Amino acid sequence: MVGPHAILLRVPPADDARAVRRAVVRQAMSVAVATGVYGISFGALAVAAGLDLAQTVALSLLMFTGGSQFAFIGVVGSGGAPVAAVATAGLLGARNALYGAVMAPLVRTPGLRGLAAAHVTIDESVAVANAQPDPPTARLGFWWTGVGVFVLWNAFTVLGAVVGDALGDPTRWGLDAAAAAAFLGLLWPRLGGRAAQGVAAGAVVVALLLTPVAPAGIPVLAAALVAVLAGWRTPPTPTLGRRARPRADEARPGPEGVPSA
Amino acid sequence: MTPYTATWLAVLAASAVCFATKLAGHRVPQHWLAQPRVARVASLVTVALLGALVAVQAFTTGDAVVLDARAAALAAAAVALALRAPFVVVVVLAAVVAAGLRALS
Numbered sequence: 001m002v003g004p005h006a007i008l009l010r011v012p013p014a015d016d017a018r019a020v021r022r023a024v025v026r027q028a029m030s031v032a033v034a035t036g037v038y039g040i041s042f043g044a045l046a047v048a049a050g051l052d053l054a055q056t057v058a059l060s061l062l063m064f065t066g067g068s069q070f071a072f073i074g075v076v077g078s079g080g081a082p083v084a085a086v087a088t089a090g091l092l093g094a095r096n097a098l099y100g101a102v103m104a105p106l107v108r109t110p111g112l113r114g115l116a117a118a119h120v121t122i123d124e125s126v127a128v129a130n131a132q133p134d135p136p137t138a139r140l141g142f143w144w145t146g147v148g149v150f151v152l153w154n155a156f157t158v159l160g161a162v163v164g165d166a167l168g169d170p171t172r173w174g175l176d177a178a179a180a181a182a183f184l185g186l187l188w189p190r191l192g193g194r195a196a197q198g199v200a201a202g203a204v205v206v207a208l209l210l211t212p213v214a215p216a217g218i219p220v221l222a223a224a225l226v227a228v229l230a231g232w233r234t235p236p237t238p239t240l241g242r243r244a245r246p247r248a249d250e251a252r253p254g255p256e257g258v259p260s261a
Numbered sequence: 262m263t264p265y266t267a268t269w270l271a272v273l274a275a276s277a278v279c280f281a282t283k284l285a286g287h288r289v290p291q292h293w294l295a296q297p298r299v300a301r302v303a304s305l306v307t308v309a310l311l312g313a314l315v316a317v318q319a320f321t322t323g324d325a326v327v328l329d330a331r332a333a334a335l336a337a338a339a340v341a342l343a344l345r346a347p348f349v350v351v352v353v354l355a356a357v358v359a360a361g362l363r364a365l366s
Binding site: 030031033034038050051055058059062063064065067068072076082083085086089090093094095096097098099100101102103104107108114115117118119121123126171172173174175176177178179180181182183184185186187188190191195196199200201202203204206207208211212213216219220223224226227228230231232 | 267268269270271272273274275276277278279280282283284285286287288289298301302303304305306307308309310311312313314315316317318319320321324325326330331334335338339342347348349351352353354355356357358359360361363364
């Protein structure tokens, strides 16, 4: 009898490597679809905030970092000064500098390709890259996710802006909850160590405590200070960077965060 | 300057700031990253920012902390994640739960 195990054993290593690459691309695509689709809510909310189609499209094309884009239209929509909108978006985008520093050794290329790498350095591309076991697959995950999100995020931004009025309130469709779930999905696999769990809990508390008193965007940034303090003090622990390897066919970004300590 | 022009300038300026931030990260000297402490802080900063983004996205409206359909949706998402559901399923489930609860209320 040829059971499943016998079939598995017959797969040669070359096919195995191809299968791993296919799994990475599949994971990248599922993250790109999940992320890109809530570009609809951005497009719709941007138009509702008073931006026109061209401005909305420009934000997704040129800024291309979701948190900052939402922050920007939030300030504009509530009548905030353009300067305040710029400052808030810029502060919320500060984490991308850290992502860039983590990705730089992987995707260090000169010229336009290097600029493109910087542009698609976002939560999702970095998370998928970090989920991979070695540099070649990490690079694959970074580019497929980054470009995939870019294409779909922009396409769905246009869609959202155009049909936003017809759709009505995006919260009716639960898109705001979907965004929260997406962040949780990115966070979940990084909670393997005691330090990470403590920092996540501290970040939640700090962000919620500051929300009523600080301008939009500041609570999230202030929460990062929790991590700086904790990371500076705690010695490296063996659990911090260790992963429980997920099945390769699952979209499960960022099991261990950035390179293990 | 009309408000429309001012908004355009803000769109372009904010986009430039965000791109410059990403690029600056890519051009950080390599040896900064060689320190285990920097890698550890960077790792935890990612956790902290994602945790804060979950909290802000799920439990705040404007400058108010609120408990609404998103909390239930997030709980459903957490259960799905604990059961190792794929990312897309987790995200869609959260949207369905929130939309369903809002339709019922």
